[in-house]
Amino acid sequence: xxxxxxxxxxxxxxxxxxxxxxxxxxxxxxxxxxxxxxxxxxxxxxxxxxxxxxxxxxxxxxxxxxxxxxxxxxxxxxxxxxxxxxxxxxxxxxxxxxxxxxxxxxxxxxxxxxxxxxxxxxxxxxxxxxxxxxxxxxxxxxxxxxxxxxxxxxxxxxxxxxxxxxxxxxxxxxxxxxxxxxxxxxxxxxxxxxxxxxxxxxxxxxxxxxxxxxxxxxxxxxxxxxxxxxxxxxxxxxxxxxxxxxxxxxxxxxxxxxxxxxxx
Amino acid sequence: xxxxxxxxxxxxxxxxxxxxxxxxxxxxxxxxxxxxxxxxxxxxxxxxxxxxxxxxxxxxxxxxxxxxxxxxxxxxxxxxxxxxxxxxxxxxxxxxxxxxxxxxxxxxxxxxxxxxxxxxxxxxxxxxxxxxxxxxxxxxxxxxxxxxxxxxxxxxxxxxxxxxxxxxxxxxxxxxxxxxxxxxxxxxxxxxxxxxxxxxxxxxxxxxxxxxxxxxxxxxxxxxxxxxxxxxxxxxxxxxxxxxxxxxxxxxxxxxxxxxxxxxxxxxxxxxxxxxxxxxxxxxxx
Numbered sequence: 292x293x294x295x296x297x298x299x300x301x302x303x304x305x306x307x308x309x310x311x312x313x314x315x316x317x318x319x320x321x322x323x324x325x326x327x328x329x330x331x332x333x334x335x336x337x338x339x340x341x342x343x344x345x346x347x348x349x350x351x352x353x354x355x356x357x358x359x360x361x362x363x364x365x366x367x368x369x370x371x372x373x374x375x376x377x378x379x380x381x382x383x384x385x386x387x388x389x390x391x392x393x394x395x396x397x398x399x400x401x402x403x404x405x406x407x408x409x410x411x412x413x414x415x416x417x418x419x420x421x422x423x424x425x426x427x428x429x430x431x432x433x434x435x436x437x438x439x440x441x442x443x444x445x446x447x448x449x450x451x452x453x454x455x456x457x458x459x460x461x462x463x464x465x466x467x468x469x470x471x472x473x474x475x476x477x478x479x480x481x482x483x484x485x486x487x488x489x490x491x492x493x494x495x496x497x498x499x500x501x502x503x504x505x506x507x508x509x510x511x512x513x514x515x516x517x518x519x520x521x522x523x524x525x526x527x528x529x530x531x532x533x534x535x536x537x538x539x540x541x542x543x544x545x546x547x548x549x550x551x552x553x554x555x
Numbered sequence: 556x557x558x559x560x561x562x563x564x565x566x567x568x569x570x571x572x573x574x575x576x577x578x579x580x581x582x583x584x585x586x587x588x589x590x591x592x593x594x595x596x597x598x599x600x601x602x603x604x605x606x607x608x609x610x611x612x613x614x615x616x617x618x619x620x621x622x623x624x625x626x627x628x629x630x631x632x633x634x635x636x637x638x639x640x641x642x643x644x645x646x647x648x649x650x651x652x653x654x655x656x657x658x659x660x661x662x663x664x665x666x667x668x669x670x671x672x673x674x675x676x677x678x679x680x681x682x683x684x685x686x687x688x689x690x691x692x693x694x695x696x697x698x699x700x701x702x703x704x705x706x707x708x709x710x711x712x713x714x715x716x717x718x719x720x721x722x723x724x725x726x727x728x729x730x731x732x733x734x735x736x737x738x739x740x741x742x743x744x745x746x747x748x749x750x751x752x753x754x755x756x757x758x759x760x761x762x763x764x765x766x767x768x769x770x771x772x773x774x775x776x777x778x779x780x781x782x783x784x785x786x787x788x789x790x791x792x793x794x795x796x797x798x799x800x801x802x803x804x805x806x807x808x809x810x811x812x813x814x815x816x817x818x819x820x821x822x823x824x825x826x827x828x829x830x831x832x833x834x835x836x837x838x839x840x841x
Contacts, residue, residue, distance in 0.1 A: 298751065298752070299649045302645060302646055302649060303646075303649070303661075306642075306646060306722075307664075309718075309719070309722075310664060310665075310668050310719070310723075312683055312690075313676070313679035313680050313682070313683045313719070314679060316679065316682050316683045316688055316689070317675075317678070317679045317682060319688070320682055320688050327687070328682065328685070328687055328688050329687055329688055330682070330687075330688035330689070330692070369574075370574070370575040370578055370579065371575075373571045373572065373574060373575050374572075374575045376571070377568060377571060377572060380568065381568065383572075385572065385576070386572065389572070389575055389576060389579055392579045392580075392583055392584065393575075393579060393583075395583070396583060398776070398824075398828055399776075399780070399821065399824050399825075399828075400776065400777075400779050400780025400797060400820055400824055401780050401782075402780060402782050402797045402800050402801060402817065402820070403590075403800075403817045403820055403821050403824070404583075404586075405801075406590060406800060406801075406804055406813055406814065406817045407586035407587050407589070407590040407817075408582070408586050409804060410586065410589050410590050410593055410603075410810060410814065411582070411585060411586035411589055411590075413603055413810075414589055414603075426578075426582060427582065429578075430578065430579065430582040430583055433579070462565060462567070462568070463567075487670050488670055490672075491670055491671055491672035491675070492672070493672055493673060493674055493783060494782055494783075494801065497801075497805075498801070498804065498805065501805070508672040508674040508675070511672075511674045511675070511678060512674045512783065512787075515674070515677075515678060515681075515787065519678075519682075523678060524678075524682070527675045527678060527679065530671060530672065530675050531667065531671065531675075534666070534667035534668075534670045534671060535663065535667045538662070538663040538666040538667050538670075539663050541663070541666075542659040542660070542662065542663050547658075547659045547662045547663065548655060548658045548659060548662060548734070551662055551666075551727060551730055551731070552730060552731030552734070553651070553658075553730070553731065553734040
């Protein structure tokens with residue numbers, strides 16, 4: 292390890308600087324005392340953080356985004372759980388097709404899914420409804436709980452299942468007493484993943500209901516066009532903190548390297 | 556033994572499929588089919604579109620304006636994917652050799668950045684490259700620059716924003732393969748007298764080549780999907796196909812043209828993802 296020495300240190304430092312620099316500036320700007328975007332900040336104040344909650348427009352956007360993320364992540368997990376379970380339990384072709392269909396929207400450029408959903412809701416004459424947005428995000432984000440749950444089911448020790456069967460457990464009982472407790476952490480991480488990504492998602496929210504439901508990313512982008520304000524920086528810091536917190540919890544309570552595909 | 560798969564199919568399990576099946580078919584399958592249908596329809600401003608069969612929307616792609624955007628999109632995607640992979644390969648390999656705790660920490664950082672909205676990334680970089688809050692102030696303070704300057708919007712700013720989105724993605728696609736490389740391979744090369752860098756280039760890189768190809772293609776597709784960075788950090792001449800699709804659909808109310816452009820993007824992406832699957836697949840067997 293030591294012989295990798297300075298080259299490794301240099302690359303890691305450069306990457307760290309590249310990833311951190313814009314975030315540091317955003318955090319600095321959010322602390323400005325006056326309504327100016329200086330870095331380093333002139334005077335220190337947390338008023339822009341308060342403003343994000345006091346201003347009715349920002350407050351509404353925060354509520355919209357949190358509700359959307361909470362509900363659409365639930366939709367995503369509820370679709371992913373039966374697919375992941377049956378993928379493990381049965382070798383049905385249809386299940387494998389559903390798995391691919393669930394992962395696909397996430398692999399493709401999101402603008403394609405966004406346009407598809409926009410045309411779909413417009414054709415139904417249901418453009419711009421919050422419920423549609425929840426379903427649209429739910430479908431788009433199925434990939435995440437699907438992948439974490441597949442990982443969860445695959446990691447179940449076959450001998451545990453065998454033992455439960457020998458003791459006479461049927462499918463339902465096996466699921467309730469053995470499988471669900473084992474895959475619950477994976478369902479939870481899938482939910483958290485989907486929650487964070489729904490919170491940050493712009494294009495689908497914009498094309499499905501952009502003119503009627505203002506989510507936080509949409510609000511920030513609209514605000515960008517009318518000039519910058521430190522409130523935007525404060526909200527952006529909130530996004531970074533939520534993402535850092537969620538993935539930090541993954542690392543704390545789970546094996547993040549294994550989850551991201553490490554085998555050794 | 557896994558669960559008993561030879562057992563007679565249960566009715567409850569079939570019913571269980573109904574819910575995800577119906578939702579995925581209705582909200583994923585159907586919208587794609589409608590979109591493909593609309594791509595051959597005619598534009599009709601009041602009603603979004605009117606049924607017809609015309610290839611005029613696809614023919615538009617051959618007009619200089621659209622052709623230029625298409626070529627620019629491909630060029631920027633190739634550039635960003637190449638730079639990202641070149642940095643991501645040594646980074647992923649060194650990361651996979653690090654202590655478990657170090658790896659966890661970096662993965663948290665990479666995932667957090669990757670999950671950030673393009674709006675946030677664009678906003679953050681436009682601040683960093685701005686005149687009042689930006690990097691140029693630091694350079695003035697250091698005496699390297701006469702007065703603060705704004706570097707955004709511009710091609711460089713856009714490139715930085717792109718790399719900020721794609722680099723973590725490239726690292727995370729290479730990480731599984733990098734962690735599977737036997738560390739003793741490079742060790743053996745060094746024992747035979749090769750330098751650290753030489754061992755990496757002649758032993759590790761060839762082993763990682765299939766994963767690099769797959770990672771490059773996935774990063775390419777990922778870059779094609781970026782839609783806000785060119786609008787926030789670039790100028791109109793930097794707009795890509797993804798921006799054009801949104802623009803046609805939302806501002807020009809030309810759903811058929813947007814659908815045709817999206818269909819082309821879809822076809823290109825599917826083809827590339829299939830290629831990436833083959834490249835990555837052959838690597839796993841090796």
